[in-house]
Amino acid sequence: MNKLQNFTKGFFKENPVLVLALGLCPSLAVTTSIENGLGMGMASTAVLVGSSTLVSMLKKYIPGSIRIPIFIVIIATFVTLIDLTLQAFIPSLSESLGLFIPLIVVNCIILGRAEAFASKKSVLDSIIDAIGMGIGFTIALVLISAVREFAGTGALYGYPLFQLMGIEGFKGSILMILPPGGFLTMGLILGFMQWNKVRKAKNTGGK
C-alpha cells in the first residue's frame, strides 16, 4: 500500500463512520448543523493526529501489557488540550459541542487507530493515516450534518436556501435535528451506500 492510498483510504473506502461504523456517538449527537459537524471533525482529527504521532514515537518504550491505559492517557491529554483551546478561542463552538469534546477520549476511532496502526507503523505512516482517517471522519460528519441541517431547517451552513430562493411558507422538518433525525439520517445514508454496493455487485456479477 503506497502512501497516497494510505492517505485516501479513510475518505471513502474505509470511512470510519460510514463503512466501519465507529465513532457513532459524536456523528449523531453533534451533527445538527454543518458548523458543528465540521468543528467536531476537526477537533477529533487534531486529537487523532496528535495521539497517533505520539504513540508511534513512543511505541518502543510502551510495555505491551499496559499499552491500552497509556494510549488512553495520551489521548486524554490531547483531548484536554483541544478542549481548553476551543474554550479559549471558539467559545461558541465549545458551547454547542459541550459534553462531546471530552468524550472524544472514548471515540473508538482514535483508540482503534492507535492500537491497530500507530503502535505498529512508522511515525510518518501514522501521521498520514491519522490525517486521512480524520478527514474521512470529518467528511462523514459534514455529510450527515448537511443532510440534517438542510432537511431540518432548510438551510445549509446557516444560509437559508429556501428563503434566498424566495420560497416562503415551506419549513424544514424539525424532527431531523432532533435525536430521531440523527438515527434516521445515518440509517438512510448507510442504506443508500448498501444499495449502491448491492447494485454494483449485481452489475459486475450476473453476466
Add this chain to the structure above:
Amino acid sequence: MDKMLIVSANPHIRSKASVTKIMHMVNLSLLPALFMSYYYFGFRAIFLTLVSVVSAVVTEAAIQKFRKVPVTVSDGSAILTGILLAFNVPAYIPWWIVMLGSFFAIAIAKQAFGGLGFNIFNPALIGRAFMLASWPVEMTSNKFWANPVASFGAKTGQTMDAISSATPLNLVKTALKADPTQITCDILSKANDAGYAGATYWDLFVGNVSGCIGETSFLALLIGVIFLMILGLVNWRVPFFYIGGVFVFTWLLGYDPVFHILAGGLALGAFYMATDMVTSPISNKGNIIFAIGLAFFTVAIRIWGGYPEGVSYSILLMNCAVPLINKFTVPKKFGCVKPVKAN
C-alpha cells in the same frame, strides 16, 4: 389426462378470509367517522383525507416498483394508513404537511421494514409523530385547530381565523399549568369560558368539539369498531383494557375519568391504532399487558407530559415493546403438563 393437476401441500381447502378483505372492512368501518368529520369540519376534512390516502398509495406503489416486488396497493393497507393519518391532523393544517407525513409513514415506517406485516410501528402514528415533531406549530397551535362547523350550510366561506380553537385537552393542559390543583371538571367549565362553548359529555361523545378531524366523534368510531368486532376482526381485549385502564388510572389520580375517555384521540387510538394486528402482540395475555401499558403511558403523558395528548406516543412506545411482550407471553403448549405417572 390432458390437463395437468395441481399439487400442493395440505390443507387443500382454505378459508375465505384474506388480508385484502380485512383491510377493506377496516376501511369501510371508518366511513362513519369520515362522515362525522365532514359534518363537523367541512369539506376540508375530506380533502385532507384524500391527500393523505393518495400520497400513501402513490408512495407505496412507487417504492414497490423501485424494489421490483409485486405492487400490493390494492390490498387496502396503504389506504388505511392514509385515512388514519389524516384523522390525526387538525383541519387547517397545510396540505403539504399531510402529504409529507403520509410519505414518511409509508416509506420509513412500512416499506423500509419490508412492507405490510413486517413493520414494527404503526405507520400512521409514525407519520403523526413525524409531523408533530417536525412542524409542532402547525400541529398544535390554535391557528390551525377548527371549531366544528356543525352544519352543512356553513361549510363554505369559513375563514381560518374565524374558527380556530384549542382542543379540550389543550385547554385543560394550559389551565392545569396555571393552576395544578384544579381537577378536570372545573377546568372543563373554565375551558368553556375560554371560548370553548358548551362542550358537554354529549358533545364529546358525538364529536361536536374541536380536535383532529377523525378523532372527535367517539360515537362514530364506536359504531365502526362494533362492526369490526361483529366480523371478528378486532380483538376486544385491547380497547377494553386500554379504555378501562385509562378510566382507572385517571380516577386514581383524581381526574375526571369520563372526560379523559371521551376527549382526545383515545377512541381512535384504542379502536383502530392499538388494535392494528401487525403491531400488537399475538397472544391474548400479551394484548392485555400491551393495553395496560398503553393506558399507563397515555395517562402519564396527558397529565405530566409536554404534549396535551398521549395516545399516539403511548401506542408507539408500546409498539417498541411488542417483540419483548411476545417473547415473554408464549402460550403454554398443549401437553406441557407434568407427565402423568402410570400406576
Add this chain to the structure above:
Amino acid sequence: MDTTQIITAFLSVGLIGAILGAVLAYASKVFHVEVDPKVEKIAEILPQANCGACGYPGCSGYADAVVTKGTDITLCSPGGQDVIDQIASIMGVEATAGKAMVAYCACNGTKENAKDRFEYYGPEKCSSAVFVSGGHKACDYGCLGFGECVEACTFGAMYMDEKTGLPVVIDEKCVGCGACVRACPKDVMKLMPKDSKVYIACNSKAKGKEVSDSCKVGCIGCKICTLPNTTPSGAVKMEGDLPVINYELPDDLVAAKYKCPKSCFIDKGDAEKSAEEIAKEKADWKAADAEKTAAAKKAALEKAEAAKAAKEAGM
C-alpha cells in the same frame, strides 16, 4: 500558570496513575486465569477498540468466540483485511491447497427440455418443492429451478438463467466451496476440476424409457460414451444407469460429446463460440470420424479378408 500548579498536576495524575497501575499489575498476577493461548493471540491482533461492531462483548469476547465457537473470522470491521488474514493464519483456516474445483449443474432440463408432471404451488424453494411428491419436474433427479444453490453461494458466482430456468456457474468467481452442492436437495450440483472442460449434464438414475418420457436431453444409459472407441482411456464409466467422468484420466472427451445421442456432454468452451462455429466443428469432427471409422472398417475388413485368405490357404 505557576510552577507549583504544574507540579501538583503532574504529581496528582502521576500518583493516580501509579496507584492504579500498581493495583492492576498486582491484580493481574493474583487474578490470573488460564486461557487458550489461541484466544490470547487473536486478542493481541484485534484492534482493542472494543467497539462491539462484531456483535461480541469486546475484542477478547470475539477472540474467544472465534476459538471456542468457530465464529466467522471476518467480523472485525475496524481491523480490516490485515486482521482477518492474521486470524486466519492462527486458526489455520486458509483454503486448503488442493486441486482447484468449480461447481457445475448436472442437469440440462431447461423449461423446454424437461416436462413437468404437475403444477406446483407452495414456497418457491427447492427444499420445499421436494416435499410435495418429490417436485414438479417429471424427472425425479432433475433441477427444480428455484435457485436455492444461487442463494447459498456467498461468492456471487452463480445466477439463475431466467430463460432456461437453470442455474449458471461463473467459473472465474467459483472457489469450489461446495455450498451449492450441499444446498441442492436433488444433488444436481456437483464439483469438477477447474481446468477440465467437459461435464455430463444429466443426473437421472432412471431407466432409459422413463428418462426419454420426461426429458428431451436426459441420459438414456445407451453406454456409447463408455465404448473403447469413444473414450479409449476409459475415463467414462457407467455407474448404474448414468455415466461418470473420471477426471484423473486424460481424455478430451470430444468423441463422447459428439456421439452422445442426447447431447449430455457439455463443453464449456462452446459457450464462447458462435452457433456456426460449433456446427462447423461438429461437421469437421464427424467427417474426420467417418474417415477414421471407414479406415478402421476397411482395415478390419482387410484384416478379416486376410484372415479368411489365410484360413483358406490353410485349408
Add this chain to the structure above:
Amino acid sequence: MKYTFKGGYHPPDGKEFSEKKSIEKMPLPKTVAIHLHQHIGAPSKAIVAIGDEVKVGQPLSEAGGFVSIPVHASISGKVKAIAKITDAGGNKSDAVIIESDEKDEMFEGVGIKVDYDNFTADEIKKKIAACGIAGMGGARFPTHVKLSPPADKKIDYIILNGVECEPYLTADDRLMQESPETIIEGLKLMMKTVNASNGIIGIEKNKPDSIKIMTDKTSSIDNIKVIDLEVKYPQGGEKQLIYAAIKKEVPSGGLPMDVGVVVSNVGTANAVYEAVALNKPFYERVVSVTGESIKDPKNVLARIGTPSSELIEFAGGLKEDIYKVVNGGPMMGAAMYEMEAPVHKGTSGILCLSKENAKVFTELACISCGKCVSVCPLKLLPTDIQLNIQHGKYEESEKLGLLDCMLCGTCAYVCPSKRNLVHWFNVGKAKIAEMKRKA
C-alpha cells in the same frame, strides 16, 4: 357436558355429497399394485416371486420388524412384477403387481368363522399382526404395536375414533351405520387385549344417525359409552379426542398410552374383528370417492391396490372442472398428480376438488392477526415457527414446539395471508431430523 378441546375451527364440511350413500362393492380390478410399505415403521419384505399364483388374502410379504406388518393379495391371480410404483404420496416405492384371473378365489382359511372367545391377548395380537391391520384413519400405525404397551403402562380406556372431522369424508360414518355390531365386537376384542376397563366411542354431532345407532347398540353394555363431540376440526386428532373424552392432556412428545389410553379408528375396530373372528386379512377397505368434481359421489368397498382412477370411474368419472385430486381428506390428505396411484391401507377417501374450492393463493406476509394461534389445537405459535423455518432458524422453531405439531392444517386453513404453514412445517421437521441424524 360439552365434549371438545380448546382451539380448532369448523370448515364447511362438504359431507352432503356422500353421507346418504350406502357402501357399494367395487367390481374387481384387472390389476392391483400393492406397496410393500403401507404403514409406519419398517417396510415389509416380499415373499412371493414374479410368476407366482396368489389367492385373495394370501400374504405377499412378511413383517420387517416388530413395528411392521405384512401385506396381502387383494385379488387372486398372478404376480406380474415387483417394481417401483408411484404411491399416493407421489414417491416411488416397491410394490407387488398382481394381474387378476377374475376368479376371486380365497386363500385357505380366509373368511371362515372361528370361535375366538377363548383367545388370549397374545393370540389376538398375533392374529392382528398377521392380518396386517394398520390404523385406518390415515396415519397407518400398526395396530398390534398400539395394543402392546410396555408393562408399566396401564391402559384404562380404549377410545374408538368415529369423529371423522375431515370435511367431505363419510367412510367411517357409513361403516358405523351399516355394521355397528362388528365395530363393537372389535372394540371389545381390543379392550380384552390390553385389559382396559372402559371403551368410549367418540362421534361428532354432525353424524346423528351414527350416534343413534351406536348408542342403541351399546346401551346394554356397561363399560362402553358413546359420546357426542362438538363439530370442530381437528376433533379426530388423537390428543384432542382424548382431551375431549376424558380431559387429560397427552404430554408433549408422549403417546396416548402415557395417560392410559389407546385410540383407534372405528374402521380399524371393524378390521380387528374381521381379522380375529373371520380370519380375514386387511385387503379391502371403505373409501369415500367424493368431492364436487366427481359425477356420482359414493362410498365404496375397494380392494387395496386398486388404482385410484378405477374408483373415480366407478363413481361416474370426473367433471370438467377438476383441479385437484387428493388421497385422503382435504385437510391432511396428499394431492396426487397421477391417478394411477393405488388405494392403500390408509386411503379414507379419494377427493376430487374443483378450482373454486381448492384454489391456490400467493403467499402474503404474516400480519400477526393471531388467527393461527387461536385455532392451533396444540397451542403453538404457527406463525413464529414458520418464520423461523423460512429463515433457516431450525433450532428456534424446535424450541417453539415444531415437533409437537401434527400438521393438521387448521392454521393454514384460517390464515388470511394464505401462508403455506404446513408446507414449511414439513420442511422444518425434515431439516431437524436431518440435523439430529448428523449429530
Add this chain to the structure above:
Amino acid sequence: MDFSHLVVIAVSSIFINNFVLGRFLGICPFIGVSKKIDSALGMGMAVIFVMTLASVVTYLIQTFVLVRFELQYLQTIAFILVIASLVQFIEMFMKKNMPALYQSLGVFLPLITTNCAVLGVAILNIDATWADGSHYNFIESTWNGFTAGIGFTIALLLMAGIRERLELADIPESMKGTPITFISASLIAMAFLGFSGMSIM
C-alpha cells in the same frame, strides 16, 4: 435529602433524556450488542453496574482530589483513567472469583471501557445543576448513574427485541443489517419524544 429529586433524576435519565435515544451516548454498544435479547440483558446489567460504580468513584475523585487541588481541567484524564482501571480491575476480579457471574456479565466489561455513556454520566454528574444552582450530591450522583444504566438497558432491550423480530422480516436488501437498525432506533427515539417536556414536579 430531597426524595423528589431522586424521582426527577430517575424519570429524566430513563425516559426524558434517555442516554441512548435522547443524548446519543453509548451508540456503539447499542448497535453492536443488540442482536440478541440475552446478550443485551447481560450488557445492560454490566452497564448498570459500572455506571453506578463509576459515578461513585468519579464523584469522590472530583470532590477530594480535583476540587481540592484545583485541578478541574484534568477531569477528562483523571476520569477516564479511573474508569478504565476500575473496569479492568472488576473484570479480572470477577474472572477469578466469580466465574459464573463473569460468564453472564463480566464478558461485557471490556466493551464498557470505551462506552462513552460511562464517561458521559460521570461528567454529567459533575456538570448538572438543579434550578437553584446546586450540584448533584453524592447520593444523587450515584442514583443518576444507576438510573442512567437502567435507561440504557431498557433502550438496549427494546432494540434487541425489535432486531430479533427483524431477523424474520423481508427487509429490502439495501436496508438489511445496520441501516434498518438505525431506522428502528430513529423510530424508537421518536416514540420517546412523547416524554419530552414532561414535568412531574
